[in-house]
Amino acid sequence: MRKTDPFGGYFFHQGKSGLSAYEEAVRLTKEMLMAEVATHLTPYSGKTPLELEKASQNLMLVSQKGEAINDVLSDLQETILHHTVRVSHPKNIAHLHCPPLIASLAAEMMISVLNQSMDSWDQSPSATYAEVEMVRWFCRKFGYSLASDGIFTSGGTQSNYMGLLLARDHFCQTQFKWDVQTKGLPREAHRMRILCSENAHFTVRQSAAQLGLGEEAVIPVKTDEDFRLCLKDLDKKLNQLFEEGLFPFAIVATCGTTDFGSIDPIARIAERAKKNQLWLHVDAAYGGALILSDRHRFKLHGIGEADSIAVDFHKLFYQPISCGAFLLKEGSHLQLITLHADYLNPKVDEWEGIVNLVGKSTQTTRRFDALKILASLRIVGVENFGKMIDHTIDLANEVANLIKGIPDFEVITGTPELNAVVFRYITGMGDVDKENQLNREIQQSLLQQGSAVIAKTSVHGKTCLKFTLLNPRTKLSDVEEVLQEISLLGKKLTVNKSDIAG
Numbered sequence: 001m002r003k004t005d006p007f008g009g010y011f012f013h014q015g016k017s018g019l020s021a022y023e024e025a026v027r028l029t030k031e032m033l034m035a036e037v038a039t040h041l042t043p044y045s046g047k048t049p050l051e052l053e054k055a056s057q058n059l060m061l062v063s064q065k066g067e068a069i070n071d072v073l074s075d076l077q078e079t080i081l082h083h084t085v086r087v088s089h090p091k092n093i094a095h096l097h098c099p100p101l102i103a104s105l106a107a108e109m110m111i112s113v114l115n116q117s118m119d120s121w122d123q124s125p126s127a128t129y130a131e132v133e134m135v136r137w138f139c140r141k142f143g144y145s146l147a148s149d150g151i152f153t154s155g156g157t158q159s160n161y162m163g164l165l166l167a168r169d170h171f172c173q174t175q176f177k178w179d180v181q182t183k184g185l186p187r188e189a190h191r192m193r194i195l196c197s198e199n200a201h202f203t204v205r206q207s208a209a210q211l212g213l214g215e216e217a218v219i220p221v222k223t224d225e226d227f228r229l230c231l232k233d234l235d236k237k238l239n240q241l242f243e244e245g246l247f248p249f250a251i252v253a254t255c256g257t258t259d260f261g262s263i264d265p266i267a268r269i270a271e272r273a274k275k276n277q278l279w280l281h282v283d284a285a286y287g288g289a290l291i292l293s294d295r296h297r298f299k300l301h302g303i304g305e306a307d308s309i310a311v312d313f314h315k316l317f318y319q320p321i322s323c324g325a326f327l328l329k330e331g332s333h334l335q336l337i338t339l340h341a342d343y344l345n346p347k348v349d350e351w352e353g354i355v356n357l358v359g360k361s362t363q364t365t366r367r368f369d370a371l372k373i374l375a376s377l378r379i380v381g382v383e384n385f386g387k388m389i390d391h392t393i394d395l396a397n398e399v400a401n402l403i404k405g406i407p408d409f410e411v412i413t414g415t416p417e418l419n420a421v422v423f424r425y426i427t428g429m430g431d432v433d434k435e436n437q438l439n440r441e442i443q444q445s446l447l448q449q450g451s452a453v454i455a456k457t458s459v460h461g462k463t464c465l466k467f468t469l470l471n472p473r474t475k476l477s478d479v480e481e482v483l484q485e486i487s488l489l490g491k492k493l494t495v496n497k498s499d500i501a502g
């Protein structure tokens with residue numbers, strides 16, 4: 001006899017087969033994750049790339065008939081889960097890579113089950129309006145008027161790209177009466193310039209390249225001793241550009257550089273942008289979260305003057321990857337990039353007041369990621385978000401002070417404005433090349449031991465170590481232990497080296 005619903009156990013639906021299969025999958029997955037997290041005593045298992053590559057070789061022995069979910073889950077746990085970097089461990093302090101809030105994990109379940117697609121209203125009826133409301137909420141927070149608009153993005157990369165895309169098209173429209181979307185780049189495009197600090201994110205250069213302006217269109221402005229954009233140099237560079245007959249059209253201010261968490265003087269930059277009719281894009285991928293902190297919000301002073309803002313929720317807002325937003329002071333500027341597809345967002349929809357978000361994005365099919373930050377804000381509460389952020393900044397300052405007092409170390413960041421601390425292990429011999437090698441080896445050894453996951457970076461030719469203290473559950477004692485390990489490793493590796501040399 002033929003089964004009436006042969007695929008019923010593969011999908012989530014109201015029938016008995018769907019409900020029970022779903023329930024079992026969720027229960028088993030939850031049990032596996034809870035068992036897995038119980039083994040996470042260190043932030044990484046310590047497996048080497050070679051070991052992982054070898055262990056992965058049997059992953060794709062796909063069977064024709066399918067396997068029991070339990071068997072597959074055990075294999076995945078053994079081969080993959082156990083050797084992931086454990087983002088919620090307090091000693092995972094390397095990158096802008098956050099532990100996700102439980103509220104957002106609940107929302108993620110809903111997002112994938114409901115599987116709304118944010119491109120057209122008929123694929124995301126209520127979700128469209130939820131995203132619109134979420135965007136409005138953030139626009140208001142950043143001081144934008146009702147004329148503002150925005151869209152959820154995959155993160156800072158896409159948001160920065162969109163900011164510069166609109167800046168480019170807006171400039172060509174107003175300056176040359178040229179529509180880039182239909183005609184391509186104008187002849188003058190090779191003379192267009194973007195300014196940003198030399199510590200701005202690499203995606204500014206990447207965007208310039210993708211926008212047909214070339215990386216050399218990005219003019220790096222010097223930074224001060226705290227790695228913030230230097231206004232004097234900005235003025236100098238601007239004058240030079242105008243004198244050379246070039247067209248500076250955009251400034252990117254960074255609110256929280258990826259390495260140092262330093263925040264450019266946004267209000268003062270905004271004055272210059274206004275005076276010279278430049279588009280101001282604020283890359284607040286990292287620091288935008290300060291908007292929720294009563295103690296640190298003042299650091300974003302002037303951000304409401306920006307023409308566009310990039311904010312990431314998968315960093316200091318503790319959301320699962322990916323989740324970000326692009327916010328725009330003048331929502332009407334989005335028309336510069338809106339294309340109309342008959343099957344998704346025909347013009348007649350617009351006349352009838354139907355909102356199809358596809359016209360505001362550089363993506364078509366898009367996840368309902370707005371739901372997770374919405375649920376998190378409501379469940380956790382704005383005040384608690386603020387407290388968590390404050391805690392991480394306090395911790396970063398305590399750690400910076402602690403490191404200053406230890407002769408084995410040199411601190412590179414001054415006073416942390418966010419929660420990054422950059423420093424290096426020093427031998428006291430002043431041999432920079434040797435110390436660079438040593439710091440590299442320290443970072444790698446910690447990862448191989450699995451005892452701490454920290455980052456490395458390079459500052460003025462010096463290899464440095466970096467803590468990004470995003471996790472509000474990381475305590476000073478955790479960081480103290482990591483520092484002790486670094487000291488020990490530094491000494492051990494120095495001795496090994498002199499052995500070899502001798």
Ligand SMILES: *Cc1c(COP(=O)(O)O)cnc(C)c1O
Nearest residue numbers: 155156157201256258285286312
């Ligand atoms: C992380 C980051 C980006 C890139 O954002 P993604 O979310 O990784 O695409 C851009 N700018 C800054 C300052 C960042 O910290």
